Amino acid sequence: MAQGSQQQQQKIHLQGASGSGPYETAKNWIAAFEAKYPEISLTLTSTGSGAAQAALWGDVDCVKKPVATLCDTTIVDNEVNVERTVWGIGDASIDPSAYIDHADLQLHQLPAMGGSVVPVYAKDVTENLGLDTDRGLNMTFDVVAGIFNSSITMWDDSNIAALNPELKLPNEKITVLVREDESGMTETFTTAISSNVPGWPEDAVGKLPSWPLPNLSQASESSTFCDSDGIHHFMADGQTGVGLWLIRNPYSFGYLEGGYFGKIDQFVSQVHISTATHPSDFVVANATTLRTSMNVFFDAMDDDFGISLVEEDTPKGGYPIEGVAYWYIKRNHTEYKDCYQAWLLCKFIEWTYIDPLAKEIAMRHGWVTLPQALVDKALLKLKEVMCIIDKDGSRGSDASTVISALSYTPEPYRGDLHQIDSWIRPVGWTFGAIIILTSVFFLAFVLLKRNTFVVRASQPAFLVMICVGCLVMGSAIFPLGIDDSISSIKGCNIACMATPWLFACGFTITFAALFSKIWRIHQLQKATSQFRKIKVEVKDVLIPFVVLLTLNITFLLAWTLTDPLKWMRVHVDSLNSYGRCKANGIPSKVFLSLIVIINTCAVVLANVQAYMARHISDEFSESKYIAIAMASMLQMVIIGVPFSFLVSDKPEARFFVNAGMIFVITMSLLLLIFVPKIIYVRRRRSTDRPTSFLRSVTAISDGRSEKEDARAVSDSSINSPHKQERDFQDDGKPLAKDEKQVHFVDVKLNGKS
Secondary structure, X not given: OHHHHHHHHOOEEEEEEEOHHHHHHHHHHHHHHHHHOOOEEEEEEEOOHHHHHHHHHOOOOOOOOOOOOOEEEEEEOOEEEEOOOOEEEEXXXXXXXXXXXXXXXXXXXXXXXXXXXXXXXXXXXHOOOOOOOOOOOEEEHHXXXXXXXXXXXXXXXXXXXXXXXXXXXXXXXXXXXXXXXXXXXXXXXXXXXXXXXXXXXXXXXXXXXXXXXXXXXXXXXXXXXXXXXXXXXXXXXXXXXXXXXXXXXXXXXXXXXXXXXXXXXOOXXXXXXXXXXXXXXXXOOOHHXXXXXXXXXXXXXXXXXXXXXXXXXXXXXXXXXXXXXXXXXXXXXXXXXXXXXXXXXXXXXXXXXXXXXXXXXXXXXXXXXXXXXXXXXXXXXXXXXXXXXOOOOOOOOOOOOEEEHHHOOOHHHOOEOOOOOOOHHHHHHHHHHHHXXXXXXXXXXXXXXXXXXXXXXXXXXXXXXXXXXXXXXXXXHHHHOOOOOOOXXXXXXXXXXXXXXXXXXXXXXXXXXXXXXXXXXXXXXXXXXXXXXXXXXXXXXXXHHHHHHHHHHHHHHHHHHHOOOEEEEEEOOOOEEEEEEEOXXXXXXXXXXXXXXXXXXXXXXXXXXXXXXXXXXOOOOHHHHHHHHHHHHHXXXXXXXXXXXHOOOXXXXXXXXXXXXXXXXXXXXXXXXXXXXXXXXXXXXXXXXXXXXXXXXXXXXXXXXXXXXHHHHHHOOOOOOOHHHHOEOOOOOEOOHHHHHHXXXXXXXXXXX
16 A cells, blocks of 8 residues: 555656647557656646646636646735646647747747548538438538638528539538637638638638627527527537537537547538639548648658648648647746656656557657658757756756756666667677778779789779778778767668668678689689680679679669668667667568678678689689688678678677678678789889799780780790799699690780680
C-alpha cells in the first residue's frame, strides 16, 4: 500500500487542453503513452482550440465558461484562479499577435496531423435513417454558403434539387446548427466557404464568426421555438453538442470534424462537395481524398508551419475542406518544473510522430499522418524546447545550465543507446587515415618514379587507379562512424548514402584496374605460349573500368533518387535502442542487390584471371602478388560480409567489422602491389638492364618506337651473347622452362611485324 502511494506521489503531472477536433485522438494517444511511461500523468480537457491556446497563458474565461480542470473554484476579489496548461492541441494555428503578446513564453506550434471538416445533415432528409445505402447529397460551396446565410431555407430548394435530380427531397425547413465556442474547426470551415464563394462576409470567418443567420439562438432554448412557424437556427457547445443536436433533430444541417463524424455516421450523412475548379467532381472526406489534398498543402508550410490550407487550390480528387491539428507548447525553460517534466512532454510528442501505434490511432480516427520530411522538420523544432538540468548536477557542474529537453535523459531511462564508443570511432577513423596516407604515399611514388622501367612495366595509369580507388574506398570509413551522438538526423542521413557511394566507386576503380592488369598479363601469356606477336593498348584494358563504373554510378544515382538510406533508431525495448541506416521501400533492396552482384562478379572474374596467370614469372612476380591480394580480398568478402550482417544490431561491432574489412582489403592490395616495386627500386639502379620480358612489357607501357622495340626484341634472341647470363635469375637459380619462354616473347607495337 505504501509502495503504491509512493508511486502515485512520483507521478509527473502535465496539464493540457484540446480542441474538440483532435480530442479523441489525443486522448487515445495519452492512454497508449502512459502505458509505456507509467510515471507520467497527462491530463487533457476538451475546451475548443481557442481556449486550448488561451490556457497556455491562463486566459480561460472561468466565469462565463468554467473548465473544471483549469479553473479553481475559490473566488478571490471577484476573480477566479486559472491554472496554466503546459501543452495543448487544436485544429487552429496560433494567431501571430499571440507570439508578440506572450513573447516571454516563447510559444511554439508544431503540426500534429491532417484532418477534414465535413458539412453534414440528418439522414431523415433522404429518408434512409440508419441505413448504409445513402448516396449522399451533392452540393457546391455556393449551396453550402446559401444554407449558412439563410438564402436557401428548404430542402427541396431548386439549387439543391438541380444537383440531385434522382432524389426526392422533402419539403421541410432546414435547421442550421453551428458552434458557439471558439473553434479551429469553425475557422477551417468558414475559411473554405470564403475562399470558394465571393462575397462571403469577412466577419463570418474565424474561430468565432458572426454567422449571417437570422433567428440564431442557443440550442438549450430550442424547446421555446417548437411551436413556431418561423425558421430558427441554433448554436451548440462544442462538437459533441453539434453531433447530439443533429441526431435528435430531423432535417438539421451542420458541420463536424471528419473523425467525429465517423462515430455517428449511422445517424448523419456527409455532403458530397465540389469546388469551382472541379465543378463536376463531387467528393467525400476519406483517407484517399484527404491524403491527395494534404500532400500538396503540406509542402506549402513555412518554417513556422503556418498556412491556411483551404486557401490553396484543391487538386482533382482531393477533399477541399481540410485543416491541420497543431501542438501548442512553450519553449521557455522557466515554464517547466524540471527537465524530467519537459523531457516527458517532448517524448510524448516525439512518440506521436514516430511510433506506428500512434499513427494507427490517428488514422483510425479519420486523420492522416504527416509526410516524413515534415516530421523531420517538426522534430528539429521540438529540440528547441528548453529546461534547466537537475540540481544534482547529473549533466554538469553548473546546476542552472539550460539545455534542450530532448537531450536530457532521466535516471530511470538512462538505458543503452548503443552509440559508437568514443574510443572505437577514433580507431576506425585511424584505419581510414592510414589508408588515405598510404594511398597518397604510393601515388607519389608512382608519379616520381614514372620513368623507371619497374613502374613503366606495370602501367603507371593502372597503378594510379589502384591508389585513387583505395583512397576513395578508405574514405568510406568516415561516414560509417557517424551516428546521432555527434551529428544531427540530417547529417546521419547524408552519411548513410555517402558510405555506399564511396565504397562502391572506390571498389570499382580499384578492381577494374586489377582486372585490367591481370587480363593484360594473361594475354601476354597466351601470346607467349603460341609464339605470336600481340598488341595490348591501354584503351583495351580500360573497357572493364568504364563499364563497371558506369553501372555502379547509374544504380547508385537511381537508388539515391528513389529510395535513399535514412538513419533511424530501432527500439529494442523501453531502455535499449540502436541506430542504423535503412530504407523503407523495395527499390533500395533491388539497387543494393544489383551493386553487390556486379562487384562480386568483378572480384570472381579477377580471381579467375589471376588463377589462369599464376605460372607467369616476371622479374617482379607481379602476377603472383596480384593473385595473393585478390584471393585474400575474396576471402575477406566471403567471411566479413555475413559477419557484418550478424552484428547489424550492434553499431559498435558493425562499425569495427566494416572498418576492419575495408582496411584489410585496401592495405593488402596496396602493400602487395607497391612494396615489391619499392624494394626493387632500392636494390637496382636505373642503369641496370632489365630482362627481355620486362623490356618487352615496358615497350608496350611507354610506347617506344618500332626500332627501339625491335632492338629490345633482338636483345632477347636466343643467339644473344648474353643468353646464358639471362638464363639465371638474380639469385643465381636457373630459370624454369616457361620462364625462359617468357623472356623470348616477341612483342610488337602498332600491330606491325
